[in-house]
Amino acid sequence: NAGVTQTPKFQVLKTGQSMTLQCAQDMNHEYMSWYRQDPGMGLRLIHYSVGAGITDQGEVPNGYNVSRSTTEDFPLRLLSAAPSQTSVYFCASSRRQTLAKNIQYFGAGTRLSVL
């Protein structure tokens, strides 16, 4: 059971480039989310999805797009990368039913540097 898989593990971009961070889970979880982790800032929610076809913005959505065409996948797109998007990105998933008390499962993260 792979759990939550994120690719790539590392990425270096130039300012203005676009890219997609991939996230896939094999636990049939309805709820998926993207966080960024910065020193001293903890985890900040970017976007989340409660099921296929449904997405919503988190705390820091600007500069990022998401879509959820399948239950398994929740890609995060950077449209035009900026140095302020240099961060470690984590994808997480959990069951939707009784979401409030469910455990979230995290991927290993993607380390992104924007030059």
Add this chain to the structure above:
Amino acid sequence: AQSVAQPEDQVNVAEGNPLTVKCTYSVSGNPYLFWYVQYPNRGLQFLLKYITGDNLVKGSYGFEAEFNKSQTSFHLKKPSALVSDSALYFCAVRDIRSGNTPLVFGKGTRLSVIA
């Protein structure tokens, strides 16, 4: 609104001594509370959660946490620290009436256990 505060950025403990990592929360109603741990270059892993019932919750790796409603706290504890406990610890909260509202994380506390 939901919020979590971890007042200490860093906690240093000698191996074999008891450890405490502090967390206070704010929710409109009653909380579901979680602790997660992050080891270097890894995603977050679930440690324990408080849903209802006994105020003392036991979790993985010998950790426990005590829910104190009057002080709105959920401090993480371990009777005897190990060097391998050195990691970044996150407290998180969700209001039990929040439905699909995302989990809110604190900024994290870095625990360093010294041999």
